[in-house]
Amino acid sequence: MSEKKEAQSKENEAKTTLKISDIDMRFKNEVKKIPGGERIMMCFQCGTCTADCPIARFSDTYRPRQILRMAQLGLKDRVLSSDQLWLCAACYTCVDHCPQDVEISSVIRALRNIAVKEGYMPPVFKELAGAIMETGLAYKIPELRLKRRQEVGLPALPKANVESVSKLFNQTGFSKLVEKGGNSNAQT
């Protein structure tokens, strides 16, 4: 067997074989505590979510059913470090279609929230958080564009209370999470 093939076969084995040491039995309880994640264990793996997911249709790897199963089994590191976790568009089709009333999209959001706490945060969220902290809005709107409002007959955009927003970032502990996200492991 060539070296390359051997490496690939090892990789496949690693992907398909579950090791007891990789399993965190308490992980499901962590997910259940976050609003929307409560019914994670009700998922019986029918696959309706994946079959009806518009993103899964155009991705070779994004499968919400698999994400749910990994989380149920307690494959914490694998699910939290997965790039696929960030592909849900939150269109909520799966939530409306799930026969077990599992809010799949919300479970995925709960997993993302845990991933962020563990230091996995795609750069886009750091950017959004920075803009909201600085301006109150998710984008830093250039001055010229704000002035343009007047030219097209629109009232001035109300100024957000940045001081209050900043207080809320601190109160909820989100500021610290964003700082931590700066050392993100996420490759997405």
Place this chain on the structure above:
Amino acid sequence: MPKLKYLLFLGCAIPYRVLSYEISARKIAKKLGVELVEMPDYNCCGLPLDPADHEIMLTLAARNLCIAEQEGLNIMTLCPGCAGTLRKVNKFLKEDKHEREKVNGYLKDTGLEFKGTIEVKHLMQVLAEDVGLEKIKETVTKPLTNLSVAEHNGCHVVRPQKHIGFDDPENPKILKSLIEVTGAKCLDYLDETECCGAPVIGVNDKIPLSLARDKLSHMKAVNAQAVITVCPFCHMMFDTNQSRIERMFTETYSMPVLHYPQLLGLAMGFTPENLALKELRVDASKVVSLI
């Protein structure tokens, strides 16, 4: 009928990139006798940060709801993302005492407290439920009878059904009826209720662009002369990104993408200039020539 009056929650994407939606929405609101009050001091609805942290989303949304409570007015949004978020959080905090107390704890230092005294609606809800189709019909002076269009509902206007409770997400009819009131024909097409893909464009562009292309091709297949949207993000996917999609797949769509208020505005007799049609990336003069 009591005078319709709302706080206008503009959100972030519209003042940043989709002014034509705001310009046209204000025009039709005025014509329909809907008074829009500028929402003071608002911040992002919170949705963009939900994937990072659910609590900061709840708290940012709650702050907006508190401001509306202080103003004593219900909120109207143009963005389905903002509407969905504020509606869900409003309902959640009204029902869940524990979460309400927690969020109020975070808000305390800013002098605010969530009480649960207002409601939130998306433009489509205001039009369908509060203004009513009959009243809208009365304002149509130039029926768009030569026009056949496709609709694209924003997901968050209707989903998840158990939290939103507006229209039928599997067979949405309200945007269709709002379109038909203008005299235009609204066509059915394959995978009509599917998402445009916009929310993942920050982490992956190939998937959402493929998805939007698929939808555009289905709209084209039924000979739609334009797409009608009610969401700034869907609009950006189909209008702003259409040339990118065309380059990526070496195809041509030339599919004008109008905000619903632009369509209704044309039927009300506003000029294309009044409704900022020239701000659209995809040339909409074909649509105007059919009026």
